[in-house]
Amino acid sequence: MTQPGLILKEIHKHSKHAFELQEQIARIPRQIKAQKTRIERMEKEFKDFQDHLKKLKVTIHEKEVSFKELNTRVAKLQKQQNEASDNKAYDALKIEITNTKAEIAKVEDEIFLSITEQEEKTAALPEQEKQLKAAKAEAATIEKTSTDRKSELEAQFAETMVMLKAEEAKLSAEHLGKYMRIVQSFKHEALSPLEGKTCAACATEVTSQMMNEVRSHLFVACKSCNRLLYLSENEERVIRQSQAEYEA
Ligand SMILES: [Zn+2]
Structure with missing residues (x-):
C-alpha cells in the first residue's frame, strides 16, 4: 500500500x-x-x-x-x-x-x-x-x-483524468470519503504542500506533531483551511540531503 x-x-x-x-x-x-x-x-x-x-x-x-x-x-x-x-x-x-x-x-x-x-x-x-x-x-x-x-x-x-482516478483509487475507503468532501468545496485546490511547518495554501503553521505526520506521509488535514497536506518537493529534498549527511 x-x-x-x-x-x-x-x-x-x-x-x-x-x-x-x-x-x-x-x-x-x-x-x-x-x-x-x-x-x-x-x-x-x-x-x-x-x-x-x-x-x-x-x-x-x-x-x-x-x-x-x-x-x-x-x-x-x-x-x-x-x-x-x-x-x-x-x-x-x-x-x-x-x-x-x-x-x-x-x-x-x-x-x-x-x-x-x-x-x-x-x-x-x-x-x-x-x-x-x-x-x-x-x-x-x-x-x-x-x-x-x-x-x-x-x-x-482525458489521459490526466485516468491517472487522477487511478491515484484516487489507491486511497483507503475512509480517506477517500474525506478527500471527496474536501474536493467538493476546493476542486483542484483541495490539497496543499507543506513547506517547513507552513501550509502553502493558507500560510498557517501546523504543529510539530502534524509536521512529523506529514513527513511520514500520513493522511493529515490542515486545521486552518481543511486542505489535505503532503510534503513539498522542496521539503523532500531537504530531508533527503540531511539523511545523506547523517549517513556520511
Ligand atoms: Zn491550510
Whole structure:
C-alpha cells in the first residue's frame, strides 16, 4: 500500500494539470470567436469603403448635372439681360448672373475634390482587398491550428483524468470519503504542500506533531483551511540531503 501522503501529492499534480488543461481548452473557442469578429469587422469596413466609392460616383454625376444646369441658366440670364428694356431689370439680372456664376465656381470646386477623392480611393481599393484576403487566410489558419490544439489538449485531459482516478483509487475507503468532501468545496485546490511547518495554501503553521505526520506521509488535514497536506518537493529534498549527511 502506498502511503496516503505520497498518493495525495500525485493527486494534486494531476488535478492541477487537469485544471490547467481545462482552462486552455476553454480559451480556444474564445480565441476563434475573436478572429471571426475581427474578420467580420474588416469585411464591414471593406464594404463601407466600396459603398462610399459608389456614393461618390453618384455625387459626382449629380454635381455635373447641376453644373450644366447652372451654365444653361447663366446663358439664359445673359440673353435676358441683353434684351432688358430698362436699367432696373438689367441691374437685377446682372446680380443674378454674378450669383449664379459664384455657384458654378463652388460646384466646380466640389466636383474637383470629389474626383480627387474618387481617384485616391479607387487606387487604394486593391490594397484593401488584399489585406482583407490575407486576414481571412490568417484567421482560417489560426482556426485550424486552434482546433487541432483543442483535440490534443482534450486527449491530454482525458489521459490526466485516468491517472487522477487511478491515484484516487489507491486511497483507503475512509480517506477517500474525506478527500471527496474536501474536493467538493476546493476542486483542484483541495490539497496543499507543506513547506517547513507552513501550509502553502493558507500560510498557517501546523504543529510539530502534524509536521512529523506529514513527513511520514500520513493522511493529515490542515486545521486552518481543511486542505489535505503532503510534503513539498522542496521539503523532500531537504530531508533527503540531511539523511545523506547523517549517513556520511
Ligand atoms: Zn491550510
